[in-house]
Amino acid sequence: MSSTSPSGRTRKERMALPRVEPREHDATERAASFCEVDLGLDWEGAQLEADRCLQCVRPRCIEGCPVGIRIDAFLGKVAEGDIDGAAQIIFDDSSLPAVCGRVCPQESQCEATCVLAKKDKPIAIGQLERYVADAARAHAPPAQRVTPDPDGGSAAIVGSGPAGLACAADLAQAGHEVTVYEALHDLGGVLAYGIPQFRLPRDVLRAEINRLAELGVRFETNAPIGQAEGVDDLLAEHDAVFLGVGAGVPRFLNVPGEDLVGVSSANEFLTRVNLMEAHRPDADTPLPQVAGRRVLVFGGGNTAIDAVRTALRLGAAEATICYRRSEEQMPARVEEIRHAREEGAQFALLTNPVELLDDGTGALAGARLQRMELVEPDDGGRARPKPIPGSEHEVPADLAVVAVGNEPNPLLRRAAPDLERTSRGTIAVDEETGATSKPRVYAGGDIVTGGATVILAMGAGRRAAASMDREIRAAKSGAA
Amino acid sequence: MFPVREAQTLAPDVVRLVVEAPRVARYQHPGQFVIVRVREGGERIPLTIAGADAEAGTITLIIQAVGLTTRLLCTLQPGQAILDVTGPLGAPSEVGYEGRVAVVAGGVGSAIAYPRAAALARAGNELVTILGARTADLLTLEDELASVSASLRVVTDDGSRGRRGLVTDVLADDVEAAAAGIAPLDLVLTAGPVPMMGAVADVTRPHGIPTVASLNPLMVDGTGMCGGCRVQVAGATAFACVDGPEFDAHQVDFALLHRRNQAYRDQERAAAEAAQAAAEAAQAEAEADDGCAATQPQPRPTLREAR
Ligand SMILES: Cc1cc2nc3c(=O)[nH]c(=O)nc-3n(C[C@H](O)[C@H](O)[C@H](O)COP(=O)(O)OP(=O)(O)OC[C@H]3O[C@@H](n4cnc5c(N)ncnc54)[C@H](O)[C@@H]3O)c2cc1C
Ligand SMILES: Cc1cc2nc3c(=O)[nH]c(=O)nc-3n(C[C@H](O)[C@H](O)[C@H](O)COP(=O)(O)OP(=O)(O)OC[C@H]3O[C@@H](n4cnc5c(N)ncnc54)[C@H](O)[C@@H]3O)c2cc1C
Ligand code: SF4
Ligand code: SF4
Ligand code: FES
Numbered sequence: 001m002s003s004t005s006p007s008g009r010t011r012k013e014r015m016a017l018p019r020v021e022p023r024e025h026d027a028t029e030r031a032a033s034f035c036e037v038d039l040g041l042d043w044e045g046a047q048l049e050a051d052r053c054l055q056c057v058r059p060r061c062i063e064g065c066p067v068g069i070r071i072d073a074f075l076g077k078v079a080e081g082d083i084d085g086a087a088q089i090i091f092d093d094s095s096l097p098a099v100c101g102r103v104c105p106q107e108s109q110c111e112a113t114c115v116l117a118k119k120d121k122p123i124a125i126g127q128l129e130r131y132v133a134d135a136a137r138a139h140a141p142p143a144q145r146v147t148p149d150p151d152g153g154s155a156a157i158v159g160s161g162p163a164g165l166a167c168a169a170d171l172a173q174a175g176h177e178v179t180v181y182e183a184l185h186d187l188g189g190v191l192a193y194g195i196p197q198f199r200l201p202r203d204v205l206r207a208e209i210n211r212l213a214e215l216g217v218r219f220e221t222n223a224p225i226g227q228a229e230g231v232d233d234l235l236a237e238h239d240a241v242f243l244g245v246g247a248g249v250p251r252f253l254n255v256p257g258e259d260l261v262g263v264s265s266a267n268e269f270l271t272r273v274n275l276m277e278a279h280r281p282d283a284d285t286p287l288p289q290v291a292g293r294r295v296l297v298f299g300g301g302n303t304a305i306d307a308v309r310t311a312l313r314l315g316a317a318e319a320t321i322c323y324r325r326s327e328e329q330m331p332a333r334v335e336e337i338r339h340a341r342e343e344g345a346q347f348a349l350l351t352n353p354v355e356l357l358d359d360g361t362g363a364l365a366g367a368r369l370q371r372m373e374l375v376e377p378d379d380g381g382r383a384r385p386k387p388i389p390g391s392e393h394e395v396p397a398d399l400a401v402v403a404v405g406n407e408p409n410p411l412l413r414r415a416a417p418d419l420e421r422t423s424r425g426t427i428a429v430d431e432e433t434g435a436t437s438k439p440r441v442y443a444g445g446d447i448v449t450g451g452a453t454v455i456l457a458m459g460a461g462r463r464a465a466a467s468m469d470r471e472i473r474a475a476k477s478g479a480a
Numbered sequence: 481m482f483p484v485r486e487a488q489t490l491a492p493d494v495v496r497l498v499v500e501a502p503r504v505a506r507y508q509h510p511g512q513f514v515i516v517r518v519r520e521g522g523e524r525i526p527l528t529i530a531g532a533d534a535e536a537g538t539i540t541l542i543i544q545a546v547g548l549t550t551r552l553l554c555t556l557q558p559g560q561a562i563l564d565v566t567g568p569l570g571a572p573s574e575v576g577y578e579g580r581v582a583v584v585a586g587g588v589g590s591a592i593a594y595p596r597a598a599a600l601a602r603a604g605n606e607l608v609t610i611l612g613a614r615t616a617d618l619l620t621l622e623d624e625l626a627s628v629s630a631s632l633r634v635v636t637d638d639g640s641r642g643r644r645g646l647v648t649d650v651l652a653d654d655v656e657a658a659a660a661g662i663a664p665l666d667l668v669l670t671a672g673p674v675p676m677m678g679a680v681a682d683v684t685r686p687h688g689i690p691t692v693a694s695l696n697p698l699m700v701d702g703t704g705m706c707g708g709c710r711v712q713v714a715g716a717t718a719f720a721c722v723d724g725p726e727f728d729a730h731q732v733d734f735a736l737l738h739r740r741n742q743a744y745r746d747q748e749r750a751a752a753e754a755a756q757a758a759a760e761a762a763q764a765e766a767e768a769d770d771g772c773a774a775t776q777p778q779p780r781p782t783l784r785e786a787r
Contacts, residue, residue: 183703185517185524185564193705222566224703228507248705252717259712259736261743268706276523276700284548285523285700286744362739409704 006080007051019121020049027342031312034197034279037339038102041124046131050078053123056115061125064113067459069093071110071125078128087136090129095169095212095462096162098137098204099191100455101130103302105333109455137207143214149175153239153472156181158225161189162454163244163445165212166461167468172215174469179238180217183224186275189246191454193275194267196306198313199336231416231441239475240440240468243416243427244461247406247446253298257356258402262288262364266299266307266403273310288399291315296367296395298322298353299403300330301451305337307401308345316399319345324352324372324385350374350385354392356400366396406451416441426450434464442468481561482516485538493545494591494620495554496530502537504529504567510599511573511694511726514539515702517564518552525549526699526721528592529568539565542591544620569702570725575599578690579606579666582654583629584647584680586612589672590621592694596669596726601628605667609633610650612676616641647672648679655687665689670729671696674741678734685730693729695720697737698744712736 005014023039024030030037041049059072070089077086090097104110106126114122154177157164164180165188172178186192188205213219225234225245234241250265252258272278276285295311297304300323311319321340323330326349330337341347350372359365371391374383408425420428420437427436427443434442444460446452486498504514508529515524531540545551556562573596581600585593590611601607609629613619614637626632633650634642643650651668658665670680671694684691697709697720704722711720712733718724 183566184701185566193701222564223503224566224569227512227568227570228503248703249719250705250707252707252710259710259717259740261739265707268700268708271700271706277521280521283521283523288743362736 005051005055007047009051011054014052014054017048017052019052019124020045020127022124022127024339027339030198031343032315034313036201037198038335040134041127041131046078046128047081049124050075050128052116053079054115061110061114061123064110065093066109066453066455067093067462069110069129071123074132075123075125075128078132083132083135086132087140090132094129094455094458095166096208096454096458097129098133098208099162099200100458101126101128101133102200102204103195103333103453104455105453107334134204143211145214145216146172146175148177148216151473151476152176153476154179154237155468155472156234156238156241157244158231158234158241159183159189159244159246159445159447160187160209160219161244161246161445161457162191163246163447163457163461164189164242165209166458167242167244167442167444167465168217168461169212169215170462170465171468172212172217174465176239176469176472178217180219181223181225181234182219182221183227184275185221187219187221189244190248193271194303194306196270196274196310198309199306226416231419231438235440239472240442242434242461242464242468243436243441243443243447244445244457245409245447246457247426247451248409249407250402251405251407252402253353253404255353255355257358257364260356260358260364261362262398263356263400263402264288266297266303266401267406269307269401270303270310273314279314287314290399292317293398294396295319295399295401296322296353296397297401297403299405300325300332301403301405302332302336304401304403305332305340305345307403309336309340309343311399311401312340312343312345320348320395321345322348322351322353322367322369324350325383326350326374329382348395352385352387357394364397364400366394367400368392368394406446408447408450419443424450432463433467434460435467440471481563482565483561484556484558487557490542491620492617493554495543495545495556497541497543497553497556498538499541499562499565500537501539501565501567504565505532505537505539506534508532508539508568509572510575510595512568512570513702513725514541514565514567515569515699516541516553516562516566518549518556519563522552522563523549524564524566524700524702526569526696526702526725528595528694530591530595531598542594542621544588544591546588566702569721571723573599573726575603577604580664581605581607581667581669582651582665583607583609583625584612584651584668584670584672584676585609585621585625586647586672586676587614587618588620589670589676589694590619590625592671592696593669594621594624596694597625598628600669606630608654610635610647610654612636612647612672613641614638646679647676648683651680651683655683655689658689659687667692668729670694674734674738677729677732678738681729681732681734691729692726693732695725695727695732695737696741698741 053075061071074086074089110125111122152175157180160182250267277283278285278287295316297308351369355368357365371388372385442464445457483500488496530542545554583597607629609632612635668691677693699709700706702721709720714731
């Protein structure tokens with residue numbers, strides 16, 4: 001480790017540098033637009049920020065990254081000005097860096113364990129990862145179609161979310177024939193129908209998916225596996241199958257009034273806007289009128305924040321997050337919570353709905369809420385919200401969006417009834433290999449963990465790809 | 481793309497399409513449906529699989545034009561194609577031997593009921609079919625239903641064909657006959673407007689005659705992901721696209737379904753009018769970009785390029 005960096009700054013000088021913050025689309029302007037909010041770093045900023053990295057002997061940052069990207073190494077390349085070199089290092093461990101750099105909860109992953117976090121200014125690892133991926137993409141030649149390996153086989157991937165895409169990328173790169181089956185008409189899973197464009201522009205996602213197509217991955221949309229062919233049918237045609245079908249089923253609140261007109265799940269609201277582009281004047285899909293209306297969003301995760309920010313962009317007069325715990329406990333990325341607040345979202349924290357109110361015609365009129373307090377749990381776990389007696393009150397609302405989590409996708413229950421499941425309905429797998437109870441069938445992502453993160457889903461897809469590669473090759477050489 | 485092989489007008493505003501959809505044709509069962517998206521920017525709408533030829537890789541759809549998307553579908557000709565056809569979706573119907581079965585269909589319900597009726601007939605059931613519509617012009621699949629039924633009675637609101645009145649008037653006679661031990665009624669199958677299905681359930685409930693309704697809530701994805709199709713059955717939430725679309729009619733909250741199906745009435749009407757006006761200009765618009773490019777940072781050339 002050298003004490004001066006390529007820039008010639010000494011370690012001490014570098015430690016004195018402030019963290020470089022990305023440019024952002026102006027809050028008032030962006031509140032009416034679906035353009036990306038976070039505009040990322042520019043070249044000077046990226047180099048300066050990378051230069052702050054101390055190139056630790058034991059880079060703690062890597063321990064915080066679920067897929068173990070060699071962060072110190074890629075930052076070193078950025079500091080040297082070698083973007084291609086940096087991109088190569090990142091692509092060794094992640095097939096969707098332009099996505100992860102944008103949507104990973106860095107503050108609780110890589111940036112949380114960076115040694116500089118103690119001084120309150122960890123390296124902006126996510127921003128730099130995104131910068132490298134965007135820059136490399138802008139200049140990259142089309143990916144080379146991998147020549148099929150004569151000793152390779154064929155793999156079926158069910159679901160085109162991050163788990164499936166990551167698995168497909170690795171298997172294709174290893175020389176296998178890969179087909180991705182997706183039930184919807186478009187690819188990307190939650191990246192396409194859930195996460196809004198102002199956080200993850202569609203062209204970024206499309207470019208990453210196109211790269212896979214260039215590698216030779218085949219995509220079959222409109223293919224609901226289990227409703228159409230089942231897993232056994234796929235096994236008849238392919239050497240191995242990966243299930244990355246996600247946790248797509250929305251949970252509801254189980255309070256009276258939840259079926260009133262004007263109440264929808266966040267999945268429905270976001271799908272109408274993101275996948276169906278219902279907000280565009282030329283789209284056929286209808287959307288409830290949001291402009292000028294009061295919107296209540298129940299939940300505190302990324303999904304809730306995405307819904308509230310989407311409502312604001314559609315012109316909501318008022319858009320409020322209603323969450324039963326406190327802000328520190330919101331699972332959403334801190335960045336998004338800040339952005340939502342800047343854009344005018346309101347927060348009713350420590351409140352919980354007990355009933356959604358009927359306007360007399362079967363449509364939503366408002367909600368009866370109760371205040372909560374946090375109490376220490378007996379078992380020492382996370383503080384638990386407890387209703388405060390007598391705190392019930394009513395608020396008016398025209399639309400309510402429920403974002404309180406998702407459950408395992410149901411289609412597959414029909415696809416492979418013989419798969420072993422956990423008591424939560426998720427697929428049981430061997431954590432190291434992703435192998436399910438059924439031979440030649442692997443699984444990963446939200447269908448295994450329950451609603452988690454993009455990078456965890458990708459990591460699971462990649463681990464499964466490695467075992468599938470081994471198994472396919474072993475079977476071929478055994479058969480030969 | 482899913483090419484249209486045949487297009488045939490069955491009645492004013494009712495069209496039968498034969499569409500290439502090999503995956504659906506191969507794996508479908510009676511009672512299941514597809515979700516189609518006609519064009520870029522189009523919405524996803526559910527349609528019952530009215531027939532399938534696994535060998536030819538085709539399925540039959542029967543579409544009644546009620547709004548924008550069904551209207552577009554009804555204009556399709558052989559040589560044109562549907563952008564997306566996803567399926568089969570939903571749970572297959574149970575089609576065993578029940579005995580004497582009343583099929584009660586109204587409006588577009590005949591398209592929904594027909595494949596299940598045909599399957600029941602193949603299973604040896606005796607079908608007594610009651611077909612209703614507002615007026616004679618709107619009666620659909622009369623011949624097809626007649627060909628699988630032991631008897632077919634037609635009812636119109638205005639008396640322009642068959643008996644004047646409601647399908648439930650005829651059904652009530654059948655139910656009475658069954659109660660009097662004259663002719664049994666082992667199962668009632670109903671599809672059509674929600675209030676009609678609700679009324680059918682009300683007629684058979686007091687006599688405990690098993691009644692199955694094929695529900696038609698609004699849908700988006702059809703895979704259980706959005707919850708937009710949720711219905712209340714026996715006091716619990718069910719997703720019609722994965723748990724249905726058929727349910728025990730005696731347990732369904734029809735009033736709720738009716739209200740929820742009206743949710744977008746104004747928007748749908750406006751959309752249909754707008755589409756009529758701008759039918760030609762639409763295609764070019766759809767290609768328009770999101771206008772965000774200007775705000776994206778231009779990354780600096782990489783070393784490789786700069787060299
Ligand atoms: C609104 C929202 C915002 C989020 N924000 C973030 C964030 O900022 N950062 C973050 O890290 N995580 C975020 N998450 C969580 C993250 O998106 C998920 O953890 C991740 O997408 C899971 O990936 P997956 O591949 O397991 O499944 P999914 O992304 O759910 O993809 C599964 C795919 O499989 C398809 N499928 C399902 N069944 C079948 C079948 N039978 N046949 C064929 N295809 C099928 C589905 O249609 C879907 O396309 C967010 C989630 C939501 C809903
Ligand atoms: C499982 C299932 C199977 C179906 N099978 C068939 C079929 O085989 N053939 C067929 O013609 N139709 C069928 N339908 C109904 C069909 O999906 C709707 O008519 C269609 O979605 C209307 O779309 P649109 O854009 O043309 O009309 P819109 O503009 O959406 O609506 C026009 C009018 O129809 C009403 N409407 C909208 N959706 C529905 C609905 N789902 N049910 C009843 N009324 C509705 C609206 O309230 C409005 O008044 C089925 C529906 C379901 C849920
Ligand atoms: S993948 Fe996510 S956690 Fe890993 S380094 Fe990148 S931003 Fe951090
Ligand atoms: S822990 Fe922080 S400072 Fe150390 S190598 Fe990683 S990013 Fe650089
Ligand atoms: S249509 Fe979305 S869950 Fe049924």
